[in-house]
Amino acid sequence: RVTGNTARGGGVGGIEIVLSVDARLDSVLVHGNTGGMTGGIGFGIFNDLETGLDIGEGWIMMTNVTMSSNTAVHGDGGGLCIMAIGGGVLRGCTVSGNRGVRGGGLAIAEGAKLEVHDCTVDQNEAEKCGGGLFHSSELPVEVGGDVSISGNTANFGAGMCLSRLAPGSNMCGAEADEYPLMTTVEFGAALSLERNVAIIAGGGMYLNCVNPRQATID
Secondary structure, X not given: OEEOOEEOOOOOOOEEEEOOXXXXXXXXXXXXXXXXXXXXXXXXXXXXXXXXXXXXXOEEEEEOOXXXXXXXXXXXXXXXXXXXXXEEXXXXXXXXXXXXXXXXOEEEEOOEEEEEXXXXXXXXXXXXXXXXXXXXXXXXXXXXXXXXXXXXXXEEOOOEEEEOOOOOOOOOOHHXXXXXXXXEEEXXXXXXXXXXXXXXXXXXXXXXXXXXXXXEEO
């Protein structure tokens, strides 16, 4: 159990994994942790590989992990954030009741890859976009088995937000055209986007700052 922790200096509330370290978590509860902001931000579980070093790849492998009621006060990924090189594989996980600026539940950015199998992502809240999932990486999201993304809220993309931002940018702008979204969301089995609520646009899914011809959903 990793519960009720706080990073007052702006770091990660629950677990922070850096450099090219691989991690495996089985049947772990990550609940009620709070952190501020540092680099690429994630709270509950955070894999930050943006260091400027030749670090290779680091992966988080999670099975039957529950990430619930965690808060990213100023950052992305209330439950989980993976940034830069590497990625994560989630199997049988629950991501519920988390809050963040982008990616209330999950945030994937800048060269990271995500695989989600037989997971539930529900009741998460993002201040800006991606209530359930915020994705800003050129690498794919692969969805397998029964995956439910439901009851999440955000201004844009309550269920999922696919948004390619310029490096270091927090908002879409003219410079984002130099960094178009080139990714694939691969729905290999049953994906359910239900009862997600967007305050402005994209209740189920929102594509932001992209050339639509370069975003592929299979």
